[in-house]
Amino acid sequence: MSESDQCPLCERRKEQLSExxxxxxxxxxxxxxxxxxWNKGYGHLTKQTYYDKxxxxxxxxxxxxxxxxxxxxxxxxx
Amino acid sequence: MTTTLIVTEKPDAALxxxxxxGGKRKPKKISVSGVPFFEVADDQERILVCSALGHLYAVAxxxxxxxxxxxxxxxxxxxxxxxxxxxxxxxxxxxSIAKVSKEADQFVNACDYDLEGSLIGYTVLKYACGGxxxxxxxxxFSTLTPKELREAYxxxxxxxxxxxxxxxxxxxxxxxxxxxxxxxxxxxxxLKASNRYSTLSTGRVQGPTLRFVVDREREIxxxxxxxxxxxxTVIEVDGKxxxxxxxxxxxxxxxxxxxxxxxxADKTGVVExxxxxxxxxxxxTPFDLSxxxxxxxxxxxxxxxxxxxxxxxxYLDQLxxxxxxxxxxxxxxxxxxxxxxxxSELEAYRPITTKLLTSGTLVPNEGKKDDPAHPxxxxxxxxxxxxxxxxxxxxxxxxxxxxxxxxGETASKQSxxxxxxxxENEFYLRGSRILEKGWIAFYEPYAKFDxxxxxxxxxxQQVKISEITVTEKYTQPAPRYNPSSLLRSMxxxxxxxxxxxxxxxxxxxxxxxVKEERMxxxxxxxxxxxxxxxxxxKVIDVTFTRELEGMxxxxxxxxxxxxxxxxxxxxxxxxxxxxxxxKESEIGQELTATIKEMKMAEITLSVPCPKCGDALxxxxxxxxxxxxxxxxxxxxxNCTFSLPxxxxxxxxLLDKRCPVCGFQMVxxxxxxxxxxxxxxxxxxxxxxxxxxxxxxxxxxxSLPAKKQELT
Numbered sequence: 071m072s073e074s075d076q077c078p079l080c081e082r083r084k085e086q087l088s089e090x091x092x093x094x095x096x097x098x099x100x101x102x103x104x105x106x107x108w109n110k111g112y113g114h115l116t117k118q119t120y121y122d123k124x125x126x127x128x129x130x131x132x133x134x135x136x137x138x139x140x141x142x143x144x145x146x147x148x
Numbered sequence: 149m150t151t152t153l154i155v156t157e158k159p160d161a162a163l164x165x166x167x168x169x170g171g172k173r174k175p176k177k178i179s180v181s182g183v184p185f186f187e188v189a190d191d192q193e194r195i196l197v198c199s200a201l202g203h204l205y206a207v208a209x210x211x212x213x214x215x216x217x218x219x220x221x222x223x224x225x226x227x228x229x230x231x232x233x234x235x236x237x238x239x240x241x242x243x244s245i246a247k248v249s250k251e252a253d254q255f256v257n258a259c260d261y262d263l264e265g266s267l268i269g270y271t272v273l274k275y276a277c278g279g280x281x282x283x284x285x286x287x288x289f290s291t292l293t294p295k296e297l298r299e300a301y302x303x304x305x306x307x308x309x310x311x312x313x314x315x316x317x318x319x320x321x322x323x324x325x326x327x328x329x330x331x332x333x334x335x336x337x338x339l340k341a342s343n344r345y346s347t348l349s350t351g352r353v354q355g356p357t358l359r360f361v362v363d364r365e366r367e368i369x370x371x372x373x374x375x376x377x378x379x380x381t382v383i384e385v386d387g388k389x390x391x392x393x394x395x396x397x398x399x400x401x402x403x404x405x406x407x408x409x410x411x412x413a414d415k416t417g418v419v420e421x422x423x424x425x426x427x428x429x430x431x432x433t434p435f436d437l438s439x440x441x442x443x444x445x446x447x448x449x450x451x452x453x454x455x456x457x458x459x460x461x462x463y464l465d466q467l468x469x470x471x472x473x474x475x476x477x478x479x480x481x482x483x484x485x486x487x488x489x490x491x492s493e494l495e496a497y498r499p500i501t502t503k504l505l506t507s508g509t510l511v512p513n514e515g516k517k518d519d520p521a522h523p524x525x526x527x528x529x530x531x532x533x534x535x536x537x538x539x540x541x542x543x544x545x546x547x548x549x550x551x552x553x554x555x556g557e558t559a560s561k562q563s564x565x566x567x568x569x570x571x572e573n574e575f576y577l578r579g580s581r582i583l584e585k586g587w588i589a590f591y592e593p594y595a596k597f598d599x600x601x602x603x604x605x606x607x608x609q610q611v612k613i614s615e616i617t618v619t620e621k622y623t624q625p626a627p628r629y630n631p632s633s634l635l636r637s638m639x640x641x642x643x644x645x646x647x648x649x650x651x652x653x654x655x656x657x658x659x660x661x662v663k664e665e666r667m668x669x670x671x672x673x674x675x676x677x678x679x680x681x682x683x684x685x686k687v688i689d690v691t692f693t694r695e696l697e698g699m700x701x702x703x704x705x706x707x708x709x710x711x712x713x714x715x716x717x718x719x720x721x722x723x724x725x726x727x728x729x730x731k732e733s734e735i736g737q738e739l740t741a742t743i744k745e746m747k748m749a750e751i752t753l754s755v756p757c758p759k760c761g762d763a764l765x766x767x768x769x770x771x772x773x774x775x776x777x778x779x780x781x782x783x784x785x786n787c788t789f790s791l792p793x794x795x796x797x798x799x800x801l802l803d804k805r806c807p808v809c810g811f812q813m814v815x816x817x818x819x820x821x822x823x824x825x826x827x828x829x830x831x832x833x834x835x836x837x838x839x840x841x842x843x844x845x846x847x848x849x850s851l852p853a854k855k856q857e858l859t
Contacts, residue, residue, distance in 0.1 A: 081741045081745075093674075097370040103372075107375075110400065127622060130372065131371040131625065132369045
């Protein structure tokens with residue numbers, strides 16, 4: 071498997087038309103779909119605060135935390 | 149005079165059978181090449197009782213092909229000592245049974261009456277006793293008590309239960325075809341890609357079972373919690389503070405919860421309604437094996453395999469009935485009164501048995517599940533002849549109390565609810581109490597109900613909101629499986645048998661697919677499941693495995709043949725294996741990285757070396773062969789930090805930290821023992837403290853002598 075086929079967060083193969091493997095792709099989907107519930111819950115919540123809160127919780131899944139960390143690192147590089 | 153050879157499953161059972169059939173005559177123990185036989189004889193019949201050691205024969209590949217070869221389709225039943233390592237004893241057993249069988253003209257299979265027992269006896273009679281299976285008879289019993297054994301011997305079935313034995317054979321053959329081929333395919337793929345050997349396995353039941361754990365782990369790893377808010381409310385009633393529930397249990401928006409706090413804080417409410425309901429709590433049903441395993445895990449933390457092992461020991465000691473049962477029924481033929489009278493000899497149960505024996509008719513609260521071969525697990529009424537070890541005692545107590553509880557009267561519980569209105573907002577005060585203990589009194593401490601008493605209240609009474617706050621909470625991911633809940637899921641999915649499920653759960657640990665008590669799937673488990681899903685999804689599909697189980701059940705009922713199911717399995721597996729062979733290198737590459745990563749993770753501690761900060765790893769000394777925790781900085785900084793670890797069993801580094809010193813904890817799992825969790829750092833500290841104490845003692849003891857010397 072070439073590097074471009076590999077998920078940037080693990081050694082799995084990327085899903086077609088996705089930046090990530092199935093596991094991390096699924097985690098990303100869940101992060102995106104849960105945002106509206108968080109936003110409604112707090113009245114207003116920036117994405118940044120949303121990620122901070124998720125990262126700090128024990129309940130948050132490992133793959134979810136890896137995705138958040140990945141985007142944070144990417145932002146720094148960009 | 150006729151000579152009858154009776155084959156039992158285990159040596160203890162052989163002795164009990166001989167003692168029962170001998171009556172007042174003590175059986176004579178004969179040793180044939182170190183293998184015990186028990187002889188009882190009268191004028192007409194000489195009975196020889198021998199035992200197997202579980203399975204003496206196993207399925208193996210025909211011919212002498214390499215162990216790495218796959219696919220393999222030709223198999224036969226062969227003596228276990230010839231095909232499996234460490235089974236020398238079995239060879240001696242087969243030889244001795246074969247020798248003694250020549251003296252016999254009648255044969256009886258008295259192995260446990262179930263699939264495995266029927267198969268064990270059948271293979272011994274067929275292969276070791278020169279085809280005696282054709283003329284052998286079957287002895288069926290559920291307890292090893294003398295009375296039942298004598299009855300079983302005088303009511304022998306005219307022939308063996310062939311359909312049960314064939315169903316058992318087929319199960320072993322199908323599992324072998326799956327296991328040997330798929331496991332060899334995985335192992336060889338990894339070996340060829342990495343040049344390093346790792347035992348990788350999967351199987352007909354193991355694959356779908358592992359998938360349960362992996363699917364759950366995936367769910368947990370991708371879990372995004374959602375916030376919600378709850379109210380914490382305390383109401384003052386006549387000076388007494390009582391916690392209340394809000395009508396709205398949870399709020400999805402924080403402001404909604406805060407609105408209620410603002411409306412109710414420091415306000416007075418009115419008791420609007422008082423309600424009481426009475427519930428009936430029917431007695432529990434008798435134990436089938438999975439319920440026993442589940443309760444043993446819940447109350448004592450015993451894994452299903454440990455619980456089964458302990459229950460089997462109690463069965464061999466004549467204390468309980470055969471534990472591998474699916475039945476929740478207790479037929480009157482077991483004689484409830486006799487069992488209870490027997491238990492009355494034990495002081496701990498006497499108050500209960502006395503109460504039950506004097507209460508009139510005894511009717512157990514039976515469950516729906518039935519097993520044609522055995523009743524539910526029950527105590528035989530025999531008093532232990534030896535001191536039971538603490539773990540055996542716990543299982544014995546649980547079985548006895550459960551049995552007695554099933555005869556108990558229905559218990560009743562009262563639930564009280566007071567509705568408090570504060571403006572438009574509603575709160576509830578809840579209480580509960582047991583009105584009639586009924587069966588609960590017999591099943592203590594295993595049945596527990598918390599009682600909450602509400603203070604006296606009347607409708608219209610004014611009460612004060614003493615405290616009301618908002619608490620933020622988060623939704624929780626699904627819990628990880630534990631050995632007991634995984635076993636329950638296997639049972640619900642109808643995969644595996646009551647005899648094999650516990651072993652399969654244990655294998656997942658041994659292969660490094662899961663770790664920790666709350667079963668956490670490892671990266672290797674993910675990888676194996678992903679590969680199987682990608683290349684042969686049906687292999688880990690529960691539906692397909694269940695279909696196969698159905699076909700094997702039909703053999704038991706005489707509606708299907710073993711040969712047909714074997715052929716169907718080969719036809720099904722052949723194209724899969726051919727495809728896997730072609731993709732060997734691709735699969736190997738996918739496995740290699742994970743195996744390497746796993747192997748490193750398996751031996752690398754998450755805590756750094758306290759001396760130099762480098763990584764700590766579990767290594768083996770080249771000199772002594774002993775394993776220990778060493779610092780990987782040894783070659784860079786010459787750090788000599790080391791800690792001891794236990795030398796036996798499979799060592800797993802846990803995610804847990806020691807509550808005393810914060811060092812990483814390790815777990816040792818070895819066959820037949822409870823997993824042991826320990827902290828190497830604390831062990832060393834305790835040793836040092838012990839030594840220092842010992843030195844102190846030596847010094848203080850030698851001081852007076854020195855004093856004397858000086859004076």
